[in-house]
Amino acid sequence: MEEAFLKMQKAAGQTEMKAPEIDFESILAQKLKKLSKLAEDSINLQLQKLAVSKDAPEKVLLYKSISEIWDQNLAAGPSAYYKEQVDIVQPSYKNCITAAEQYYIAGKVERDSTLHSWYSSKAANLYQKAIELEKDSLSAKVGLAKTNIELKNEVMKGVFMLRDVVAADSTHSEANLVLGRLSVFSKQYDKAIKRLKNVVKREPKNTEALYYLGEAYYGLGDREKALANFEKCRSLVESPAFKRELDKYIESIIVN
Numbered sequence: 001m002e003e004a005f006l007k008m009q010k011a012a013g014q015t016e017m018k019a020p021e022i023d024f025e026s027i028l029a030q031k032l033k034k035l036s037k038l039a040e041d042s043i044n045l046q047l048q049k050l051a052v053s054k055d056a057p058e059k060v061l062l063y064k065s066i067s068e069i070w071d072q073n074l075a076a077g078p079s080a081y082y083k084e085q086v087d088i089v090q091p092s093y094k095n096c097i098t099a100a101e102q103y104y105i106a107g108k109v110e111r112d113s114t115l116h117s118w119y120s121s122k123a124a125n126l127y128q129k130a131i132e133l134e135k136d137s138l139s140a141k142v143g144l145a146k147t148n149i150e151l152k153n154e155v156m157k158g159v160f161m162l163r164d165v166v167a168a169d170s171t172h173s174e175a176n177l178v179l180g181r182l183s184v185f186s187k188q189y190d191k192a193i194k195r196l197k198n199v200v201k202r203e204p205k206n207t208e209a210l211y212y213l214g215e216a217y218y219g220l221g222d223r224e225k226a227l228a229n230f231e232k233c234r235s236l237v238e239s240p241a242f243k244r245e246l247d248k249y250i251e252s253i254i255v256n
Contacts, residue, residue: 022118028078035073043069059089067102076106077119084126093133100126100143107151120151138165142174149178173199177209184215192216207237211246223253 032040046066053059067082080102087095103123110116127144131137141161149158159182165175180195193216199209214229227250234246 022114024081024118027115028081031075031078039069039073056089060086063089076102076109077115080106080119080122084122087126093130093137096126096130096133097137097140097143100130100140104143104147104151107147116151120147123147124152138169138172138175141165142172142178145175146178149182155182171198171202173202173206173209177206177212180209180216181212184212184219187219189216189219193220205236207233210236218253227253 032043035043043066046062046069050059050062053062063082063085067079067086070076070079070082080099083095083099083102087099100123103119103126107116107119107123110119124144124147127140127147130140131144134140142165145158145161145165147158148154148161159179162175162179165172166179169175176195176198180192180199183189183192183195193213196209196213196216199206200213203209210229210233214226214233217223217229218226230246230250230253234243234250237243237246
């Protein structure tokens with residue numbers, strides 16, 4: 001069964017994942033009007049320069065400048081779009097992976113279902129392109145796996161990709177973290193602990209790994225180790241809101 005799935009997975013990976021048809025230029029224009037006057041004018045000035053520019057390096061600088069303005073306004077989708085334009089003008093693994101990562105972020109935060117689907121497909125296609133540019137890039141493979149799992153709801157497809165990554169590098173922190181988290185969700189606590197301990201060994205201050213390691217031990221009924229990991233996570237995490245929630249969680253474990 002697994003072998004058949006892998007064959008299907010390989011075939012699917014050779015086909016570009018088509019993004020839903022949308023008029024993103026119109027969406028950009030709408031979003032532009034919602035920015036401050038200063039930001040809107042600055043972007044329009046760069047776009048005017050782009051309209052007459054025939055110099056590739058100049059275009060790259062202008063696209064990067066526009067992307068930065070969108071970044072400053074916490075608009076991940078438009079920022080990703082202009083990062084992708086950089087890669088179109090000046091194709092490279094670095095530019096491709098930068099655009100893919102930004103589309104992934106956009107997909108994570110987007111609530112509109114059509115835009116979410118568009119950003120997700122864009123991220124997947126660019127990660128796939130990055131893999132084709134550098135076949136040994138584990139970062140691109142993890143990025144594509146996370147996109148499939150977290151954005152496209154193709155969990156097993158992503159899991160098989162992550163397994164390929166840890167087969168190539170058993171200590172890969174991000175791949176082990178995602179697999180460990182999924183193991184916690186599926187109540188495979190022993191597997192989760194093995195994965196997450198691997199992460200914490202290499203990254204002792206990884207708060208996400210510590211939190212889920214605590215969850216895994218708690219799932220097995222080991223309250224002492226669970227509390228130890230939750231307490232360490234709490235001491236390192238920066239978010240006051242998360243600290244408060246973790247305090248309540250720790251207290252509930254102690255009381256029970």
